[in-house]
Amino acid sequence: DAKTTQPTSMDCAEGRAANLPCNHSTISGNEYVYWYRQIHSQGPQYIIHGLKNNETNEMASLIITEDRKSSTLILPHATLRDTAVYYCIVRNSGYALNFGKGTSLLVTP
Amino acid sequence: GAVVSQHPSWVICKSGTSVKIECRSLDFQATTMFWYRQFPKQSLMLMATSNEGSKATYEQGVEKDKFLINHASLTLSTLTVTSAHPEDSSFYICSASAPGSQSPLHFGNGTRLTVT
Numbered sequence: 001d002a003k004t005t006q007p008t009s010m011d012c013a014e015g016r017a018a019n020l021p022c023n024h025s026t027i028s029g030n031e032y033v034y035w036y037r038q039i040h041s042q043g044p045q046y047i048i049h050g051l052k053n054n055e056t057n058e059m060a061s062l063i064i065t066e067d068r069k070s071s072t073l074i075l076p077h078a079t080l081r082d083t084a085v086y087y088c089i090v091r092n093s094g095y096a097l098n099f100g101k102g103t104s105l106l107v108t109p
Numbered sequence: 110g111a112v113v114s115q116h117p118s119w120v121i122c123k124s125g126t127s128v129k130i131e132c133r134s135l136d137f138q139a140t141t142m143f144w145y146r147q148f149p150k151q152s153l154m155l156m157a158t159s160n161e162g163s164k165a166t167y168e169q170g171v172e173k174d175k176f177l178i179n180h181a182s183l184t185l186s187t188l189t190v191t192s193a194h195p196e197d198s199s200f201y202i203c204s205a206s207a208p209g210s211q212s213p214l215h216f217g218n219g220t221r222l223t224v225t
Contacts, residue, residue, distance in 0.1 A: 032211055043115070043202045043216035044153070051211075087152075096143045097204070097214055099153040 004088045009104040012082075018075040020103050022088030025069040031092050033064060035073045037084040038102075044087065047073065078107045111137050111207045115217025122193055123225055130188045130220045132203030138183035139205035143214065144176075147200040159186040193224040 005023040012018040024033065034049040048055055048062045050071075055062040061074040075082055087102040112135040122128050132142055140161045145153040157178055158166040165178035177189040186205075190197055202219040206212045 034213060036216075038153075041200070041219070041221070043113075043204075043218045046213045046215055049211070049213055093211055094141070096155050096158060098155065099145075101152050 004090060004100055006086070006088055006100065006103045008101065009106070011106050011108060012075075012078045014080060014107055014109050015077055018073075018078040018082065018105060018107070020073040020075075020086050020088075020105065021070065022072070023070045024088070024090050027068050027090050028092075031090045033062065033068075033071050034089045034091055034097065035060070035062065036087045036089065036097070036099075037082075037105075038087070039084045044099075047086075078105075080107050080109065083107045111205075111212075111215045113203065113205050113215045113217045115203055115220055117220060118218060119221040119223075121223045121225060124194055125192055127189055127191045128193055128222060130190075130201055130203075130222075132186045132188070132205070132217055134184045134205045134207075137205075137207040139186075139207070140183060142180060142186040142203055142205040144178065144186075144188050145202045145204065147202060147219075153202060156188075161186075190222065193222070195224045198222055198224045 032049050032051050035047040036044040038044045048060050050062045064071045085102040085104050089097045114133045116131045142159040144156045146156050147153045156171045159178045159180040161180045167173045180186040200219050204214040204216040206214045
């Protein structure tokens with residue numbers, strides 16, 4: 001699986017949009033970009049995934065650059081409950097997810 | 110959405126004893142489940158891939174005789190930590206995906222194992 005690079009930590013004010021970047025410059029053509037988050041002492045929670053088109057669901061939006069070498073996860077209106085470690089992972093079908101260190105997002109009042 | 114249930118959520122055991130952790134897919138069938146381990150302040154590390162009806166595949170450095178995996182049905186995989194030692198204390202998490210080539214993996218809520 002291709003590796004990803006994420007900032008170690010980010011802050012965001014409550015109610016503002018949180019934009020979490022991810023670089024995956026070695027992604028291959030059949031690998032999808034997945035985003036998960038982990039709140040302390042819980043299992044990871046699936047957020048969203050995509051191949052090359054932008055995606056949106058009830059939790060977040062995923063913007064993937066045209067060359068697919070980077071992506072951004074957008075939480076449109078961050079709340080205190082969005083404080084977590086966010087993982088960007090590229091994955092091929094049927095394979096396990098290989099977790100990096102992720103981005104620790106702190107949402108402040 | 111797909112739900113993965115893990116039991117127990119925490120367990121304390123004495124050195125030398127064995128502990129079994131169950132992972133169930135509640136509303137879908139999973140031919141493959143994955144077991145992870147997470148030490149404090151670290152990321153999740155893949156331990157093994159559990160395949161229904163066949164032997165599990167272990168990652169390098171994970172002892173298959175110590176971490177026994179059984180995937181006897183399409184909705185249940187178990188991880189048994191045999192002859193547990195304090196260094197096995199960790200957060201164990203399972204995951205599975207619903208059928209579909211790019212279905213996301215869903216995770217259980219983890220099992221906190223403390224070996225005294």
